[in-house]
Amino acid sequence: MTRLPARQLGKCLLQGSPVLRVPVVACSRCARLLSLGHKQYSTSTAPPSPSPSPLSATKLPVPLRKQLKEEAKARKARARAGIAPFSSTKRDQTVPGWELTVGIEIHAQLNTAQKLFSTAAAESHDAQDIEPNDSAHVAFFDAALPGAQPIFQPATFVPAVRAALALHCTVQRISRFDRKHYFHWDQPAGYQITQYYEPLARGGRVELLPRDGIYGESPVCVDIVQVQMEQDTAKTLAQPGGVYWLDFGRVGMPLVEIITAPQLHHPATAAALVRKVQAMLYAVDACTSGMEAGGLRADVNVSVRRVGEDGVAVGPLGVRTEIKNLNSFRAVEDAIIAERDRQIAAIEAAAAAGHPDPASVIESETRGWTPPTGSGEGGQTHRLRGKEGAVDYRYMPDPDLGPVVIDDGLVQYLGLTLGASPDEELDRLVAEYGLTQVDAASLMALDGGGRVQYYYDVVDAVEERLGGSERSDRGEARAFVANWVLHQLGKLTAEKAAALDGQEAASLGMTPQGRCRVPVESLADILAFRYQGRITAGVAKDLLFAVFRGDVGGEDGTPVEEAIAEANLWFDEIAPEEYRALAEEALRGEASTLKLFLSSKKNTQGKLQYLVGKLLRLGPEGRTDPQHAEAAIRAAIERWVTDNRTA
Known part of the structure; x- marks a missing residue:
């Protein structure tokens, strides 16, 4: 899915630079122009184009989600101050007559x-x-x-x-x-x-x-x-x-x-x-x-x-x-x-x-x-x-400039290198990767397209680590990866900046080609272990920040798997039958709470989370997973409801 940067493509087409390997074009005329380096198109003796400035010198665009969040805060502040809102609403879109x-x-x-x-x-x-x-x-x-x-x-x-x-x-x-x-x-x-x-x-x-x-x-x-x-x-x-x-x-x-x-x-x-x-x-x-x-x-x-x-x-x-x-x-x-x-x-x-x-x-x-x-x-x-x-x-x-004549083969060639349109890419992310339209659009909007390219690379690496036996659930795994790439990476710069020196140090440094200071391979290791349940969510987040700092992963840091082993961070989860026993124990003495689940009209989410928290406190420390604990509590409640309705 990597797109062809126009600057590099221009060098290849117009200066014969070997910086880019491009597919063979069916148009023989265009292929001949490529072999000649397009010298006949050059109208100046300009020196080679200067190389792009390093990413660290660029000012990264403000993420779309952050932009929307700041606008919402501004509207709330104006409302508290009693100032008439200037933001558009649906009634602002039309004026009767x-x-x-x-x-x-x-x-x-x-x-x-x-x-x-x-x-x-x-x-x-x-x-x-x-x-x-x-x-x-x-x-x-x-x-x-x-x-x-x-x-x-x-x-x-x-x-x-x-x-x-x-x-x-x-x-x-x-x-x-x-x-x-x-x-x-x-x-x-x-x-x-x-x-x-x-x-x-x-x-x-x-x-x-x-x-x-x-x-x-x-x-x-x-x-x-x-x-x-x-x-x-x-x-x-x-x-x-x-x-x-x-x-x-x-x-x-x-x-x-x-x-x-x-x-x-x-x-x-x-x-x-x-x-x-x-x-x-x-x-x-x-x-x-x-x-x-x-x-x-x-x-x-x-x-x-x-x-x-x-x-x-x-x-x-x-x-x-x-x-x-x-x-x-x-x-x-x-x-x-x-x-x-x-x-x-x-x-x-x-x-x-x-x-x-x-x-x-x-x-x-x-x-x-x-x-x-x-x-x-x-x-x-x-x-x-x-x-x-x-x-x-x-x-x-303009008397100083002649007409610009463009070869049809060159236009055809450029058309072949465009790749998918934004609409096509968004549809693919929803249909093949299981993302919501909001998440897919956010991925595409961030970092000038670099974040979505990074996501594709991480997905490929995670699926390679999970192997063929787990590929039947790859739709779920792809949505799982998207949540981390979209939200957890953003939290690194928003929440961890205070622990780093300087604004530049708190930047992801994402490039349009999908490379940043969190290497694809390191994040893929973390997510594969988390998806398999071999580490907890908290450990995964701590490892991600360690990679962000440069202490783990990359060329100079400790490999992710080695870091987990050295700190004894592997998740030794209890067995399913132990979850069931803990769930039954958590329900003891909670008859008044359980009666609420007999009525479908009542909102019982808060009570459910209360019982899940009780199970987690009863279980051995560091060996229970909140999601599995919730599933066990739900199953125990269903058994209790079935028994009491029958009675």
């Missing part, structure tokens, strides 16, 4: 080692400890120095094509670059190089299902108008006293812009679309990071119009406003709600004042988003500037 229409433009940074039109390194300044305007990250062209010319880097095409194919787009055989003119301090050349007339790809789609978090129970299909490559702008750094500094290290970063049709009508569905697109780009290694790490941003276009009594919208689409640079899924949803409500309130106020054309009070403009704070401030959009049109931008073909 009005229809909301949303189109989205998603900008994702491509997973490449170099910039789009220069050989400067393309590490993200948001994720790396890099000095602003560092010479290795700013080329002459990036700073728009006189005489500097753009040199298209062919390797940037690989992740861009993979992104287009993942979105079911048709890749254009010929695409061209255009200049989009505007004057702002973050654009040193006075224009941005993008693709307007002949983009990279057209005509894609994204299907959203109820499990993706949309509003309603019916699937939604959103059309992709086009996918185009373009360069990023400079990063503005605000300083005290109204002073702004510019970091040109981000100028020229390779982006892919995904433009959807205006077919979304609910804020939650719009946020679900951005989340789904991010997952699709992650799955094909097309982008460097997600919204939480600054590698993906969204602009939303919002308009409203009235709906008649028959539920049909009245008139054409309303005047749209664009909200720029939304950097979280929550921001997408909340900004759409705020702008929708602002437009409706303005139109209704104009109508109440007798305005002849109330809808005309909405101006076509570009707006920003101020997120809400704990004090209740913010949570609204604000005007930035008037909305430019195509005429204002004066689009023109």
